[in-house]
Amino acid sequence: MKILFYDTKSYDKDSFTRELANEPDIEVKFLKADLTKNTAELSHGYDAVCAFVNSDIGKETVEILHQCGVRLILMRCAGFNNVDLPMVEKCGIRILRVPGYSPEAVAEHAMGLALTVNRRLHKSYIKVRENDFSLGSLMGFNFYEKTAGIVGTGKIGAAMVRICHGFGMKVLAYDVYENPSLAGIAEYVSLEELLSKSDLISLHCPLTDHTYHLVNRDTIRKMKDGVILVNTSRGALVKTEDLIEGIRAHKFFGVGLDVYEEETPNVFEDRSDEILEHSVTARLLSFPNVMITSHQGFFTREALSAIARTTLDNVRAFEQNKETANEVKAG
Numbered sequence: 181m182k183i184l185f186y187d188t189k190s191y192d193k194d195s196f197t198r199e200l201a202n203e204p205d206i207e208v209k210f211l212k213a214d215l216t217k218n219t220a221e222l223s224h225g226y227d228a229v230c231a232f233v234n235s236d237i238g239k240e241t242v243e244i245l246h247q248c249g250v251r252l253i254l255m256r257c258a259g260f261n262n263v264d265l266p267m268v269e270k271c272g273i274r275i276l277r278v279p280g281y282s283p284e285a286v287a288e289h290a291m292g293l294a295l296t297v298n299r300r301l302h303k304s305y306i307k308v309r310e311n312d313f314s315l316g317s318l319m320g321f322n323f324y325e326k327t328a329g330i331v332g333t334g335k336i337g338a339a340m341v342r343i344c345h346g347f348g349m350k351v352l353a354y355d356v357y358e359n360p361s362l363a364g365i366a367e368y369v370s371l372e373e374l375l376s377k378s379d380l381i382s383l384h385c386p387l388t389d390h391t392y393h394l395v396n397r398d399t400i401r402k403m404k405d406g407v408i409l410v411n412t413s414r415g416a417l418v419k420t421e422d423l424i425e426g427i428r429a430h431k432f433f434g435v436g437l438d439v440y441e442e443e444t445p446n447v448f449e450d451r452s453d454e455i456l457e458h459s460v461t462a463r464l465l466s467f468p469n470v471m472i473t474s475h476q477g478f479f480t481r482e483a484l485s486a487i488a489r490t491t492l493d494n495v496r497a498f499e500q501n502k503e504t505a506n507e508v509k510a511g
């Protein structure tokens with residue numbers, strides 16, 4: 181089995197190389213370039229490609245992969261909203277993903293963002309480095325006995341519920357399905373009730389037609405004044421223009437974003453030497469109560485090893501033509 185690995189970073193190479201030591205018949209070539217319609221042709225002669233969250237696996241890319249003889253797309257991530265699934269199916273390509281590698285990695289990062297914007301840790305870090313030991317503008321509020329609202333209670337959302345419960349918060353949850361493992365620690369309510377009662381709202385549902393711009397002018401209006409909003413899920417769950425309007429109207433005590441609509445050209449790139457014209461990110465960063473990280477929720481040692489292991493298990497399932505719950509299907 182020959183796999184072309186796109187968008188390789190040093191940590192990907194390290195974690196996969198460690199796992200590949202036990203898989204002598206799997207040959208991997210690591211490429212720095214990401215998978216797009218312009219780089220798909222490089223897959224000629226490979227059985228599979230391995231891609232990530234921001235790869236552009238639209239119709240044209242899939243068509244080229246198919247022409248190059250690729251039979252398997254390995255997503256080394258949970259999300260697949262960047263893939264044209266009907267086209268993948270039409271071309272007879274199988275697509276396997278890593279649905280859950282370390283839910284706690286993302287949930288702990290979500291709580292990290294919530295604590296950072298609440299206690300203004302991003303400001304105090306800079307102040308103290310400048311020998312400014314004053315406390316002005318750093319006052320936060322206790323999470324203890326406040327209400328957390330968790331939207332989406334799958335693997336990551338459930339981990340976030342448990343963390344918030346551990347902080348002594350009352351936890352409200354909203355999902356299209358109730359997660360029985362959360363009985364006794366979270367109360368399922370309507371989205372409206374969650375929005376109106378929560379002091380901390382954390383998004384953990386996938387990006388679908390139903391959840392696109394779930395946070396918008398209308399839903400922001402329903403939130404409590406002084407709420408903290410955290411998004412570690414997908415950028416387009418939040419309509420950025422409306423978020424900025426809400427921040428300007430002093431609706432939010434803090435906003436923590438690991439993902440945001442404009443992230444694709446930024447994610448995992450060093451753009452520190454560029455002048456970013458018309459940047460929404462720059463506008464968001466201009467607010468003192470906003471903290472942005474660059475899609476790093478998943479980025480722990482444990483998660484990277486689990487991603488590499490599951491991806492190679494997916495290769496085995498493909499080779500043995502086995503059914504797997506990791507398969508992504510259209511519709």
Ligand code: NAD
Nearest residue numbers: 332333334335336337355356384385386390412413477478
């Ligand atoms: P999951 O499939 O286990 O859980 C998603 C939950 O969302 C499910 O319980 C589902 O019923 C619920 N849901 C679906 N539609 C909904 C709707 N309209 N309203 C409310 N809830 C709805 O997924 P997960 O592993 O918990 O991951 C959640 C999301 O986190 C992923 O979709 C992905 O976008 C994101 N993620 C981010 C990172 C990161 O590094 N920041 C890493 C992994 C995953």
